[in-house]
Amino acid sequence: MKRNYLLISLIVIICVLATANGCIYDELAGEVVVTEKICVQFEETRTSPNFSSYEVDNRFRERLMDLMDENGLTLADIRSANVVSGTYKVTKPSKSHAWAISGNVSVARQDIPGDPYSDGPAPLVNLINQSLKDAKGKPTPAVLIADGVAVLDRALQAVIDGEDPRLVLIMESGDVVPAPSVADPLEFKWLSCVTFQVVVGVSMAAE
Secondary structure: OOOEEEEEEEEEEEEEEEEOOOOOOEEEEEEEEEEEEEEEEEEEOOOOOOEEEEEEEHHHHHHHHHHHHHHHHHHHEEEEEEEEEEEEEEEOOOOOOOEEEEEEEEEOOOOOOOOOOOEEEEEEEEEEEEEOOOOOOOOOEEOOHHHHHHHHHHHHHHHOOOOOOOOEEEEEEEEEEEOOOOOOOOEEEEEEEEEEEEEEEEEEEEE
16 A cells, blocks of 8 residues: 655754864654555445444454565554544445435544443444445545544554554444335445554764
């Protein structure tokens, strides 16, 4: 996956006057921001307008570790990590109607299946009369809710601290128009993605 690198600051520049014509830069130190996206897909077949389903992401630590490895970094290099944005899209909408759905997507942490949630659930995205047809194809920017973002940010910090968090995304419908039924089911695939950024410290010694 394409990575984005941004040098956002040079915080230490030591310039020693060596000659009348110039200086020597002994060390450059700063921060680099690296971003990564994590996606979870829901696949739904529903015969009622009110439903709830969940999907598990147990690769949170793996994704962050891969990101570090690919860029020659370690967890010790991380200064901070947090979620910065989210998107959603429908990859396979039902063809029988122009369905519209209301509801929410929440997130929780549950490291051991069957155990109580250790963090959350907390709302991450609210959907209000969202047309599945309009959400097909190009990702739609999501307005992320602070409570759900906080759960994800704490999970990122847990990875940095050496833990292996398992995350659960929960989709709950509030209303579906028109109402699905056994004879006319609602079928769709829904892809939810969040992008997180990792700020790492870098330094470069000059000869």
